[in-house]
Amino acid sequence: MAEGLVEAGGKVHCIDRLAEPDKTFNEAKARFKNENGGGLEYHQVDVSNAEAMEEAIAEIASERQRLDGLVAAAGIQQCTSALDYSAEDIARMLSVNYTGVFLSARACARQMYKYKNQGSMCLVASMSGSIANRGFIAPVYNSSKAAVIQLAKNLAMEWGRVQPDGSGGIRVNCLSPGHIVTPMVEENFRKGEASREEWENNNMLGRLSTPEEYKSAGLFLLSGASSYMTGANLLMDGGTSAW
Template sequence: MASKTLVRRVAGASSVWRAVSRVRPEPLRLAPIFAPLQSRFTSSNARHSEDRAPYEKSESVGNRALSQFDISGKVFIVTGGGRGLGLCLAQGLVEAGGRVHCLDRLEQPDPAFGESAERLKREVGGELIYHRVDVTDNDALETVIADIGAERQRLDGLIAAAAIQQVTPALDYASADIAKMLSVNYTGVFLSARACARQMHKYKIQGSICLIASMSGTIANRGFIAPVYNSSKAAVVQLAKNLAMEWGRMNPDGSGGIRVNAISPGHIMTPMVEENFRRGEASKEEWENNNMLGRLSRPDEYKAAALFLLSRASSYMTGSNVIIDGGTTAW
């Protein structure tokens, strides 16, 4: 009797399995920035379209979950985007479908900018647009950002990455150098965020702003004497919280709803850091020993985090500081 019951159960389970096996879910499609993972989920190169619903609309789960990273048709600004980390983050936004305007004070962007622009146009049909402007020049900055917003009647996001560095002991720091450092690293970030927020309010875009701070805004780096740089990055972390508080609520006219967060990178291998090593201002070995992974980071390791903060994937996140430092601050 027991054996007959067991046979019936197995047969029933088998019929359910046959029914389920005939259902073929649509393959998961990822944004281009996640291309290295694509082959794990689907062999199709077709891109998943998105309805661009507002933040208030719930997203379906399952095979459409990662569509929240799709920023196709959206317009972004990256300050400090002519080279280095800013350029790398701008590339990530283009790879995910964004139209990206890079602002920098360089008369001509780094040669890597032109190479990136050509590659992105060829591979994903995206575009990097360069504008020469100093983030400390409020009038020029407001004009450029207003023109960018007017082009397509929208501005969806900002990455404020423009910054300078100076290694000088506190006892030797000239007041003019302090003012210069803060004018770029703090005031320039403030002015950039404000100019972009004005356009978001004007076109009633629930945008997202990402301020590039540093783990140096949370700790004093061993073996690296940069008191003003570190202080300026601490100010950027606090600025993100205050702007998030001011701009987060929706207004009766439909404006507002702007999210503001910060990313605090750890030590990154860039030409500027290599110059620090060459001058003896820092030790590569010491910096590697100071984190839990035993190595320095690469600029491309911050692409996905920036995309997360500027996309609908982080729609309930604001006023936060995302520390990505290989565990340096976790000891």
Template sequence: MKLIEVNYIGVFLSARACARQMYKYKVQGSICLIASMSGTIANRGFISPVYNSSKAAVVQLGRNLAMEWGRENPDGSGGIRVNTLSPGHIVTPMVEENFRRGEANREEWENNSMLGRLSTPDEYKAAGLFLLSRASSYMTGHDMKIDGGTTAW
């Protein structure tokens, strides 16, 4: 249950709080939710249906919020674009712990990547900036999956 609370409910509550302020101050802009490639595929080498379904919920949440908040209202509120960023396998302290515990298989993850390696958090900065900037001004409700060519199911 904690995983759903953090991965989905926390994202939903944060997005809603942000949008409330944007509506209040009539700020048009963009919200980028962090999902995961695991929200749209079933990963090899990582068994976690709760994690995967929580990330699928974030992808769908992004689409729904984009539809609900996208149009600018006559009073100047609204006009909020919402997209999701879905990283592939990232080496983080939590993932390293998953490897150590045998909950995920690093070699299998690397073998399933067309690049033959795992990513680092720094490799997602430009994508996040793009989704939050005017460069993506006609993009909403989209899930940007950056997964190194993962060949998972």
């Protein structure tokens, strides 16, 4: 999604807790020459740290005196039976999947209000926020994603109106992907927590998706192409939840 936004002329700041960006990021950055002011930048921030997020986002917005969009995608997963979860495990999961998304959205909204540039947000939920996945035990992950879907509706309502001073007018939507082959999912297969074959058979297209297939969704949700869409949940799951 970041690459799609850069290709459309955007300057995209990627935030992750990793000290250094991974290979995928470095390869993508090398492909873009930061022409026309666009390009990719990396920042190490833990999205569950409210103060650090506020500081990082304020610094990013101050560079061009504006902030146009947010894709909140940091997430963690733990596949444990509900009977075995400790309170600490639950709190840790929610601190990233729910609180981290909330803090990211809030930090960005503050800057969008400040610079009065009616931005758009895409909160990455999951089809797992609307269904219980067959053959996959992830009660906390799935309910954290349901919370993100509900959060988007509430933030959309709170921030949607343009105020007399020109601030506000911020759109907030969710993206709910189906299974994507990413490091998170490869780990599920490696640990035997999920069966690739079963997941392929669980959707109407008979295959898993790739990160590239969500590129247009990010561009759509962050651009004027979705100007009358807010509080919605864009479900792209190969038909998994439709049967």
